[in-house]
Amino acid sequence: MNAAVTPPAAPVSLKLANIVQDYPAPGGSGTNRVVEDVSLAYEGPGINMLLGPSGCGKSTLLRMMGGVRPNEVPTPTTGLIEIDGKRCDGAHEDVVTVFQRYANRPDLSVFENVAMPFRFKLWRERVDRAEATKRVRETIAAVGLSDKERMLPAQLSGGQNQRVALARALVLQPRILLMDEPFAALDAQTRGDMQELLVGLFTRQPCLVVFVTHDVTEAMVLGDRVTVLSSQPGRIADDFRIDAARPRSELWLRSTEGVAMQQRILTQLHQSAGHGRVAVSV
Amino acid sequence: MSDRDTLWNPYSPLGARERRMLGVGAVLFVLAAWAVVSATELVGPNRLPAPWSVAHALIVLAWDGEQQRSLLLTATAWSLMRVLCAGLLVIAIGLPIGVLMGAAPRINAALSPLIDPFRSAPVVALLPILVMWLGIGEWMKIVFLFIGAVVYLIPMVRDAMQAVPQAYWVSARDIGATPWECIRQSVLPIAMPRIFDGVIVAVSVMWTYITVAEYINAQEGLGQLIQNARRFSAMDQVFAGIIVIMALALISYQLMRYARQRMYPWETAQ
Numbered sequence: 001m002n003a004a005v006t007p008p009a010a011p012v013s014l015k016l017a018n019i020v021q022d023y024p025a026p027g028g029s030g031t032n033r034v035v036e037d038v039s040l041a042y043e044g045p046g047i048n049m050l051l052g053p054s055g056c057g058k059s060t061l062l063r064m065m066g067g068v069r070p071n072e073v074p075t076p077t078t079g080l081i082e083i084d085g086k087r088c089d090g091a092h093e094d095v096v097t098v099f100q101r102y103a104n105r106p107d108l109s110v111f112e113n114v115a116m117p118f119r120f121k122l123w124r125e126r127v128d129r130a131e132a133t134k135r136v137r138e139t140i141a142a143v144g145l146s147d148k149e150r151m152l153p154a155q156l157s158g159g160q161n162q163r164v165a166l167a168r169a170l171v172l173q174p175r176i177l178l179m180d181e182p183f184a185a186l187d188a189q190t191r192g193d194m195q196e197l198l199v200g201l202f203t204r205q206p207c208l209v210v211f212v213t214h215d216v217t218e219a220m221v222l223g224d225r226v227t228v229l230s231s232q233p234g235r236i237a238d239d240f241r242i243d244a245a246r247p248r249s250e251l252w253l254r255s256t257e258g259v260a261m262q263q264r265i266l267t268q269l270h271q272s273a274g275h276g277r278v279a280v281s282v
Numbered sequence: 283m284s285d286r287d288t289l290w291n292p293y294s295p296l297g298a299r300e301r302r303m304l305g306v307g308a309v310l311f312v313l314a315a316w317a318v319v320s321a322t323e324l325v326g327p328n329r330l331p332a333p334w335s336v337a338h339a340l341i342v343l344a345w346d347g348e349q350q351r352s353l354l355l356t357a358t359a360w361s362l363m364r365v366l367c368a369g370l371l372v373i374a375i376g377l378p379i380g381v382l383m384g385a386a387p388r389i390n391a392a393l394s395p396l397i398d399p400f401r402s403a404p405v406v407a408l409l410p411i412l413v414m415w416l417g418i419g420e421w422m423k424i425v426f427l428f429i430g431a432v433v434y435l436i437p438m439v440r441d442a443m444q445a446v447p448q449a450y451w452v453s454a455r456d457i458g459a460t461p462w463e464c465i466r467q468s469v470l471p472i473a474m475p476r477i478f479d480g481v482i483v484a485v486s487v488m489w490t491y492i493t494v495a496e497y498i499n500a501q502e503g504l505g506q507l508i509q510n511a512r513r514f515s516a517m518d519q520v521f522a523g524i525i526v527i528m529a530l531a532l533i534s535y536q537l538m539r540y541a542r543q544r545m546y547p548w549e550t551a552q
Contacts, residue, residue, distance in 0.1 A: 091456065121463065123458060
């Protein structure tokens with residue numbers, strides 16, 4: 001079978017060192033500390049979950065890794081981000097993000113939306129037309145939308161739209177894939193399908209995934225590694241590996257190991273000072 | 283459900299047939315009331331010409347058998363040309379300015395105090411100034427229409443750009459677009475339907491200003507036609523001229539609405 005994304009040739013690493021982030025306090029003077037001294041090191045392919053309640057700074061951390069600064073506040077305030085051992089501030093072409101808001105252009109077809117990056121000079125220069133078209137076709141097939149290539153986003157469901165956004169990221173064959181609560185707005189059934197799809201895509205073309213979620217179950221179903229963040233300001237409360245093979249069944253979630261892990265995560269979340277909400281959907 | 287429930291419900295669906303009947307009915311009612319007022323001479327013909335006089339005036343203006351010409355057609359052609367010229371100018375100049383203002387908050391901050399006040403200012407008061415600067419020729423009329431409309435278009439284009447959710451910009455930036463590529467490929471295409479709305483408003487504004495534009499030294503045009511009729515106290519012709527301008531404005535509005543639907547079918551589907 002044709003792989004839409006070739007396995008990464010070089011090993012990849014992503015490192016965050018002593019990250020602190022302050023944002024200007026709303027309505028005037030002073031600052032709010034959102035992230036307090038977070039250090040994380042990711043090495044090689046794997047699905048790494050960043051789990052925490054709303055407002056714990058997990059999305060802020062993800063934005064830093066992606067080099068996206070939507071509000072032009074300098075990020076991080078202090079600390080260092082390294083990709084492959086090289087200091088990185090600003091957008092990096094090896095890193096692509098999938099957002100909760102899939103942002104598909106309503107006037108373009110599924111095919112054109114997935115091919116969007118090749119309209120930009122950066123990718124036009126790197127990937128020739130024929131290769132781009134081939135990649136787009138294959139990636140659309142990989143996310144299961146081959147029969148909908150000509151459709152407009154308004155004709156698709158929320159889950160299908162998120163598949164388009166995922167394909168638009170994967171078509172660039174990123175070595176690092178960031179996911180910012182991509183399935184949070186979907187219904188439970190669709191969310192399950194999307195998690196399954198992601199595991200399938202990852203198995204075929206492993207890369208370094210950092211996946212932000214507030215859903216404990218999602219973290220347990222997907223993660224090779226789960227980092228639990230406390231909130232306000234965000235600190236690392238817990239960090240552990242899950243070795244169970246994917247796909248992880250309902251049965252595994254209800255096993256002694258699964259229940260114990262869930263208990264461990266919930267205890268950490270409740271101990272942390274924050275008052276944000278955490279979803280458990282077992 | 284009682285009738286009251288469907289009457290006072292902003293969301294209750296209305297069939298095309300019922301909507302048309304209500305619209306036509308209201309127009310007919312006003313015409314009938316007008317006819318009654320004229321027939322009973324409740325208001326004299328000097329103040330309010332009878333509907334049949336206006337209809338007659340329309341026919342005479344449309345085809346003058348003695349002189350073998352149509353005053354109305356020539357006047358309409360001239361007014362249409364002026365609106366068209368000014369409209370092209372408005373789009374060619376107003377659109378890029380609005381896009382720049384919508385794309386860069388600094389440009390917006392600098393230009394909006396220069397442009398926004400004109401929306402509430404009496405643009406008509408500019409006419410004497412324009413006459414002093416540009417004389418009483420064709421340029422003065424077109425520039426007047428241009429100013430009157432462009433001050434509406436520019437803020438609407440800017441607002442259309444700013445209304446595009448930031449998610450589009452962020453996601454395009456993330457996959458390596460330069461800021462201008464984001465604007466060109468993400469923000470602008472999504473803002474287009476609302477920008478088109480701005481053009482529709484601009485054209486409507488020009489139709490309301492056309493009589494003023496043709497107030498001074500126009501040899502031809504609907505405004506001149508009305509002006510001329512007023513001088514000879516031909517109230518029926520004044521009314522006929524106004525009706526023609528309203529009809530033209532309505533037709534161009536409907537045409538542009540149709541074009542918008544054809545050009546951006548995805549917008550209503552969202």
